[in-house]
Amino acid sequence: MSGARNDLSGLDGLLTLHYDERVRRLYIAVLTNLLERRVAEHKAGVISGFSEKYKTKKLVYFEPFGDSRNAIAREKQTEALAQGEKVVLIEKVNPTWRDLSEDFNH
Numbered sequence: 001m002s003g004a005r006n007d008l009s010g011l012d013g014l015l016t017l018h019y020d021e022r023v024r025r026l027y028i029a030v031l032t033n034l035l036e037r038r039v040a041e042h043k044a045g046v047i048s049g050f051s052e053k054y055k056t057k058k059l060v061y062f063e064p065f066g067d068s069r070n071a072i073a074r075e076k077q078t079e080a081l082a083q084g085e086k087v088v089l090i091e092k093v094n095p096t097w098r099d100l101s102e103d104f105n106h
Helices: 035-044 050-054 068-079 083-093
Strands: 013-020 025-031 058-065
Touching: 013 035, 013 068, 013 083, 025 068, 058 068, 058 083
Parallel strands: none
Antiparallel strands: 013 025, 013 058
């Protein structure tokens, strides 16, 4: 199920959407199945690039894939969506835009 806490073992890729409330900016990425570690790295600011610059630290959506090629294809598809369509995608599984990483055991 998209955006819900699942057993992520055996997966090869995840489509993730992160959000910065200050500037209302979404960041779309494909991560390895090490979701919890990568989200922690984003929050700590150790990932250089877009997420560091725009502080997109809030995980609002993720979609697991068994094959990284499918995750990359979905990333490209999601990037092509209009902003409103991305909002609909997120709100189907996370209507309050809460930080899903709060469900991780730290």
